Amino acid sequence: MSAAIISFHRPMRRLLPLLLAGGLGLSATPAPTPAHTFTLGAEQFLLDGKPFQMISGELHYPRIPREAWRQRLKMAKAMGLNTVGTYVFWNAHEPQPGQYDFTGNNDVAAFVKMAQEEGLWVVLRPSPYVCAEWEFGGYPYWLQNIAGLKVRSQEPQYVAAYRRYLQAVAKQLAPLQVNHGGPILMVQVENEYGSYGSDKAYLASNKKLFEEVGFDGLLYTCDPVRDVAAGHLPGLLPAVNGTDKPSQIRKLVQANHGGKGPYYVAEWYPAWFDWWGTKHHTVPARNYTPGLDSVLRAGMSINMYMFHGGTTRGFMNGANYKGDSSHYEPQISSYDYDAPLDEAGNATPKFLAFREVIAKYRPAGQPLPAVPAAKPSVALPALQFTQNSSLLDRLPAPVASATPLTFEALKQAYGFVLYRATVTGGGTQKLKISDLRDYAVVMVNGKRVGTLDRRLRQDALEVALPAGPVQLDILVENLGRVNFGEYLLQNNKGITKSVSLGGTEVKSWKMFGLPFDQAPTLAKTSGRALTATSAPTIRSIAFNVDKPVDTYLDLRTWGKGVVWVNGHNLGRYWAIGPQQTLYVPAEWLKKGQNTIAVLELLKPEQTKLPFLDHAILNDLQPGVATTTND
Incomplete structure (x- = not known):
């Protein structure tokens, strides 16, 4: 019962039965937000039966401090966006089996509701696989501990884990679909699956799972230009990634959608991400404004990836790896992306250039909001x-094993593991680590003697050992699991095979888990x-x-x-x-x-x-x- 009714004076209490029965049109609970319809027209999306052009930008709630969400959404409005897109990250929401977290920076429902409060629609991308330069492409590390489990397939153990997770997500987000009064216009099934496989039965099972858990609105798939046919599921709208050529977009969509539209570029890239040891990727706005203009002029919808990247904090960055002939490429923590909104949430020249293009396609009588001033920043005193405190002085209780155990075997997702063994010293010997993942600091009797870096294909070094028993310590850092491609299922971390010294395998290890999930x-x-x-x-x-x-x-x-x-x-x-x-x-x-x-x-x-x-x-x-x- 509302506080207003509780505070009524005595004479008013005689009217309570009428009020509660609706006799005076009053209700103790607020009226629900009106539901809308969002459907596919032959050429355009239809919102409540009228043509609607999505001008959208991607931003990810875990990459932005929750306290700053609203400021970033206001900036989206100021650039002229009417929609925002976001992935939903399985490993953030189910870090351990059955332990769900939708609180704090993981409160995706609060983020979606806030977008609605700011007058923005939402495109939701809750596929268990997100890529996104995110650790393991969004998959939780523990999937690798289930023997025989195969992600992105109909393997029963994967489907069971996927279903449980999707049910938890749906409890948070299904009520926020546009047909239930929320801002979510569309929901993506899988994510660029055509770049990975072409199993239509698998895609159909995804669609069915989404519908079973309550996503009963408009579903779609998205794939890069060359992979649309492989990744599209007949009956769903095929969105296209990585192009701003209207003729190409129209041809690809019509070829996979019964000769019809509407037309949606689900990922349009204003720049690119970075990885350690390579230059920062930047592209001038002038290279992109003509393409943006052409798509909007054609009446097509678009989602720029990224509008605002933010920061991949903690240990959640992913990595690229294409096999033994390629380098392992762990991504940096900044997800600035040379996006229209920089890492701190301030407008860039690209923001202003894109805003100028978007302004031409605003409905009559709806001028753009003013661009908020840049947030101040200072250099604090050094x-x-x-x-x-030496890390070696504050180790937890170890786990013993004859051979080294991976992070996964230790039930540790991220961070570091210290591997310790006692070896017989004397002379200089070659230390070799088979399948190091990913970076190691090697110490002898507590003194650093070298480092090994998977990026550089380093797996061995010569170490000088004093005479007598020697304490060999190898501190291994998980630099980020592969987030794209066929190696998703080869993502174990730590010392994944063996260690040899002078050609002899080292046995009897102690492992000290250092996840640093707390400061x-x-x-x-x-x-x-x-x-x-x-x-x-x-x-x-x-x-x-x-x-x-x-x-x-x-x-x-x-x-x-x-x-x-x-x-x-x-x-x-x-x-x-x-x-x-x-x-x-x-x-x-x-x-x-x-x-x-x-x-x-x-x-x-x-x-x-x-x-x-x-x-x-x-x-x-x-x-x-x-x-x-x-």
């Missing part, structure tokens, strides 16, 4: 660390004055902020590691570049005391951490921190 802390009693060490170290410091404001950590003089601010994992840094800064959102700082924790793998002597008022995303330092022998 921090000087005075205490540290590391230095207790007052354990933190100590900085001491000389070559092993990875953890540093922590408190600092004051007068007013929370965007800033950037300048890590150009550091080596490789991870940073947390007030418990939030900001992502990875690596001196090789191209990313040299980590974005610190104002929303995650507090007035007064704040804390920063750093895990540094390669430069434990580094003590000064400066700030900048801008990002550095295109500074390569070839050869830095990549040598096999220190």
Whole structure:
């Protein structure tokens, strides 16, 4: 019962039966949002029976601080978008089997509702596979622990896990479809499946699952130009990715959709993503405005991927790998993407250029909102660390095994595992790791003696061993599971086969799991004055902020590691570049005391951490921190 009814005076209480019965037209609950229809016309989408052109931009709720969602959505409106698109990320929502998380930054329903509040429609992409330069393409790591399970197939164990997950997603999002009064116009079935396979029965089973769990509105598929025929399911709208040529779009859609439209470019790329050790990808807006104009002039709908990339925080970046003849390419933490909206949510020249094009196609009498001013950013005073703790001094209880265990066998999704064995020393011997995934810091008696990097196909180094028993430590980092292609099912992490020393296999291992799913802390009693060490170290410091404001950590003089601010994992840094800064959102700082924790793998002597008022995303330092022998 509403507070308004409870507070009625005594004479009014005589009217309560009439009120509650609807006699005076009052209700204790708000009226539901009116439902709409969204259907396919021969040439255009029809919203409530009238032509509707989607001008959409992709942005991902986990890549944006929840406190900043609304600001990013307002920026979408200011550029002229009427729709936003987002994936739904299985590994974010079911990190362990049956443990679902739709809270905080994972509250996708709140994100969708907020878009509606801001006057935006939504295209939802809840396919269990997302790609998205995201760890394992969105799949949870634990699927690999189920013997025989095969993702993107009709294998029964996969379908069962998929169904349970989709049911959980539908509870959150099915009521928010447009035909139920929500903003979700369309729901995507699978994701660029034609680039992976062509099993129409598998696609049909996907469609059936979506319908069974409650997605009863308009469903569609999307595929790159060359893969539309393979990835399309007859009866669903085939969206096209990676083109802005109206004649090509029309031909592809009609060929797979009974000679009809409407026409939707589900992924139109204004630039590209980055990976470690390669230059930052940028493309001038002028290269794209003619294509955008041509699509909109043709009355077609479009979704730019990305409108705003944000940041792939924590350990959730993916990687590319195409086989033994190719390099493993882990993606950086910044997902700036050279998008119209930069990593911090500010308008770029590309934003303004695209806005100018979109303005030409606005309905009469609907001018664009003003562009909000850029958020301020500052360079805070540099921090000087005075205490540290060696990673080797704060290990958890180990798991013992004759041979090394993978992350998956240890039921650990991300982060690091320290592998330890006692070997017989004396002389210099060749250490070889079979199928290292992905980066290793090798230590002898607690001293770093080298690193191995899967990107560079490094798997061996010569190590000098003192006489007698020697403690061999190998700290292995998961740099991100492959998110695209045929190697999705070969994504185990850690030491995935064996270790040999001088040609003899090393046995009797202890594994120390270091997932760092929480920020590391230095207790007052354990933190100590900085001491000389070559092993990875953890540093922590408190600092004051007068007013929370965007800033950037300048890590150009550091080596490789991870940073947390007030418990939030900001992502990875690596001196090789191209990313040299980590974005610190104002929303995650507090007035007064704040804390920063750093895990540094390669430069434990580094003590000064400066700030900048801008990002550095295109500074390569070839050869830095990549040598096999220190």
